[in-house]
Amino acid sequence: MNTPETPLNRRPRKRRKLRAVAALSALFLAVCAGIVGLVWSGSWWWLLLPAVTAAVTHRFLYRPGAVPVFTFHSVSDAPDWLPWAPDISLGSDLFARMLQTLADTGCRVVPTRELVACRREGRPLPARSVVLHFDDGYLDNWVAALPYLKRHGMPATLFVSLDFIDPGAELRPSLDTEDPSDARPLQWDGYLNRAELAAMEATGLIDVQSHGTDHGRVAVGPRVVGELTAANWRNLAWLQWAAVPGNKSRWYLEQEPAAVPLGSPVPENLPSLTARRWLDGRRESEQEYRDRVSAEFQRCRRELGEMLGKPVDLFCWPQNHTTPRARELALQAGFAATTGGWFENRPGEDPSLISRIHVGKDVLGLPCTAADAFYFRAQVAVGLGNYYWYPALMLCQATRSMVRLATKLLQRG
Numbered sequence: 001m002n003t004p005e006t007p008l009n010r011r012p013r014k015r016r017k018l019r020a021v022a023a024l025s026a027l028f029l030a031v032c033a034g035i036v037g038l039v040w041s042g043s044w045w046w047l048l049l050p051a052v053t054a055a056v057t058h059r060f061l062y063r064p065g066a067v068p069v070f071t072f073h074s075v076s077d078a079p080d081w082l083p084w085a086p087d088i089s090l091g092s093d094l095f096a097r098m099l100q101t102l103a104d105t106g107c108r109v110v111p112t113r114e115l116v117a118c119r120r121e122g123r124p125l126p127a128r129s130v131v132l133h134f135d136d137g138y139l140d141n142w143v144a145a146l147p148y149l150k151r152h153g154m155p156a157t158l159f160v161s162l163d164f165i166d167p168g169a170e171l172r173p174s175l176d177t178e179d180p181s182d183a184r185p186l187q188w189d190g191y192l193n194r195a196e197l198a199a200m201e202a203t204g205l206i207d208v209q210s211h212g213t214d215h216g217r218v219a220v221g222p223r224v225v226g227e228l229t230a231a232n233w234r235n236l237a238w239l240q241w242a243a244v245p246g247n248k249s250r251w252y253l254e255q256e257p258a259a260v261p262l263g264s265p266v267p268e269n270l271p272s273l274t275a276r277r278w279l280d281g282r283r284e285s286e287q288e289y290r291d292r293v294s295a296e297f298q299r300c301r302r303e304l305g306e307m308l309g310k311p312v313d314l315f316c317w318p319q320n321h322t323t324p325r326a327r328e329l330a331l332q333a334g335f336a337a338t339t340g341g342w343f344e345n346r347p348g349e350d351p352s353l354i355s356r357i358h359v360g361k362d363v364l365g366l367p368c369t370a371a372d373a374f375y376f377r378a379q380v381a382v383g384l385g386n387y388y389w390y391p392a393l394m395l396c397q398a399t400r401s402m403v404r405l406a407t408k409l410l411q412r413g
Helices: 011-041 044-061 092-104 112-121 140-152 194-202 238-243 286-308 324-332 369-383 387-412
Strands: 069-072 129-135 156-160 206-210 217-227 265-271 337-341 353-355
Touching (some): 011 044, 011 387, 044 387, 069 369, 112 353, 140 156, 140 194, 156 194, 194 206, 206 286, 324 337
Parallel strands (some): 069 129, 129 156, 156 206, 337 353
């Protein structure tokens, strides 16, 4: 049974994978037994075994009707300014190949609003429908992601945090800048400003929605889990964000911590919207937590809505971490749907809960664009309900684990 602070679990996704693996294993064993039986006895009747097994297992391995929501973050050819770039940033060439994969496989990219509306009304979407999300509001979404989306006419939802909207007021160059007199070089670092958000909305392809205010984390107890050092303070930037009110979009330009000095203890922590914080030697009460989080949700809807001149009714949880209690507060604040699910966005599921699939790179544990593109192709197939592709994903994941283990051993040796 979930306690109020227990995250939504991943069991639905794990169960799907286990069922698919069991079905694939049964099919493989049946094929092997059929071949051995044929060779041993010379009787073709042995081939009935794999044929019958294939007919039985197919219902577990092919279940169309799922709608995968693919989540991107940064699309950049110079992502080094971002400490967590290895986990979330794709090169523009790889991103272009992924969009081409969607086009080549006959996928229909639909807006998040259409997905939510169809599920709310109990209507299935057209076959091979997929949804695209972008989190955090990085400038490179304007520079590189939008131009490729425009070439394919593919819509996407962009989730931004209020405190990370850049205060600048002019459009910066992008890959499809039409003004030949604009000789400014492309800028890859930083976050989107209001002008760029408005311009993206104006294309009719981008729907800007809420990602909270500060993408923050909070201390949840007195236990110390580390120390702030010159090597880790950027990866632990949430400590600085929590200590500095107001706009944080240019935090990465600081050469040293601006608010919490090196040597400071790092407390045990969780995303701020899903946990009761530890402050002044005590944990905030349940009512204090609800008041704080509800106020943040209201601010997100009000300020972002005023900035964009439209209703803001979709919410994306920072780090994709949520709880039943936090989702209840988000829905009470007026959001029609939030992310954080581990299902498949099928009719009959909770229409207010959006399940997503993270898109990354270096799936083999080392740079290989061809492998990354192939892995995404497998993600598309599995996301649409074709679980015959699970072995491809598992093979890449196993290779990545072995490469990382070998790398660690070499570093120690």
